[in-house]
Amino acid sequence: MTTSQPSTDTDAPSESMTTVIIAFSMNVLVAVAKTIAAALTGSASMVAESAHSWADAGNEVFLLIAERRGSRGRDRRHPFGYGRETYIWSMFAAFGLFTVGAVVSVMHGISALTEPEAESNYLVGYVVLAISAVLEAVSFLQSVRQATAGGERFSMHPLRFVNRTSNTTLRAVFAEDSAALIGLAIAAMGMALHQITGNAVWDAIGSILVGILLGFIAVFLIKRNGEFLLGQSAMPATRSQILRALLDHPDIDRVTYLHAEYVGPSRYYLVAAVDIVGDLAEHDLATRLRGLEAEIERRDSIVEAVLTLSTTDETSLAP
DSSP: OOSOOOOOSSOOHHHHHHHHHHHHHHHHHHHHHHHHHHHHHOOHHHHHHHHHHHHHHHHHHHHHHHHHHHTOOOOSSOTTOSTTHHHHHHHHHHHHIIIIIIIHHHHHHHHHHHSOOOOOOHHHHHHHHHHHHHHHHHHHHHHHHHHHHHHHHTTOOHHHHHHHOSOHHHHHHHHHHHHHHHHHHHHHHHHHHHHHHOOTHHHHHHHHHHHHHHHHHHHHHHHHHHHHHHOOBOOHHHHHHHHHHHHTSTTEEEEEEEEEEEEETTEEEEEEEEEESSOOOHHHHHHHHHHHHHHHHTSTTEEEEEEEEOOTTSOOOOO
C-alpha cells in the first residue's frame, strides 16, 4: 500500500497514559480531602463523594494495567495481539465504579434518610468541594483536550468521539471526570439545602443522586467495553481511508468487500475481497495475495490482513 497510514482514533500511547496518570493523581488527592471533610461534617453527600473519588482512584489503577497489558504485540497464542485485554481491565474498572461508587452512595443515602446525621462545620465541606472541583477540572481538561484532538481528526464532536472511540481509557477518564464535577455540584446543593432548611433529607437525597449518576456512567462504560469485546467495526472514516489505500495500490484493480474490526485500541483485523491487476496463474496469484497481506500488516494499525479474490459479478466498492 503506497498511501499514508489511515488515521486512527487514539493518540500515541504516551498521551493516554498521561491522561490516566493525571486522573489518578487528582483523584487520590480529592479522595483524601473528601474523606477528611466527610469525617468532620458527617455529610451524607460528602460520604458519597469520598466513595466516588476512591472508586475513581482505584479505577485508574485498572486503566493503567489496561494500557500496559493491552499494548503487547501478537504472538503464537494470540495472533491478534493483546489489544482486547484493554477492554477487559476497563470492564473491571467500570464494575468497580458501579459497586464501590454507585451502590455505596445509594445505600448510604438511604441509610441517612432513616437515621439522619447531624452536620457540623459546613465551611469545611464547601472548601473541600471547591478544592476538589479545581483538582477534578485539571484532570477533566486533559481528557477534553485529548477528546477534542481526536474529534478534529474525524470531524466529530468531542462527545460523539468519546462515545465512538476505541480508546477505552480516554472514554473512562472523560466519563468519570464529568460525573465527578456533576457530583460535586449535587453534593454542594445537598449540603446547602440541609444548611438552609435544617432538614438532613436533602443531604441524603444528594447522596442517592450521586449514586444514580455513577450507576448510569458505569452502565454506559460496561456496555461500550462489552461491544468492543464482542466485535466493533471501524469508524466509517477509517474504513473509507483503508479502502482508498487499497484502491491506490498498483496491484489492486478494485475492491468488492471490506471489513475492518477493532482488535484493540486503533488496531484492526482486515478482511477484503480484491481484484488483482492482470491475469496471473494460480500459483503467482496466491503468491501476490500473500505478499499484499504482508505489506498491509507492516502498518502498525493492521494486526491481521486476509485478502480473497473478487468474482466478476460482484459490485465494486467506492471510497
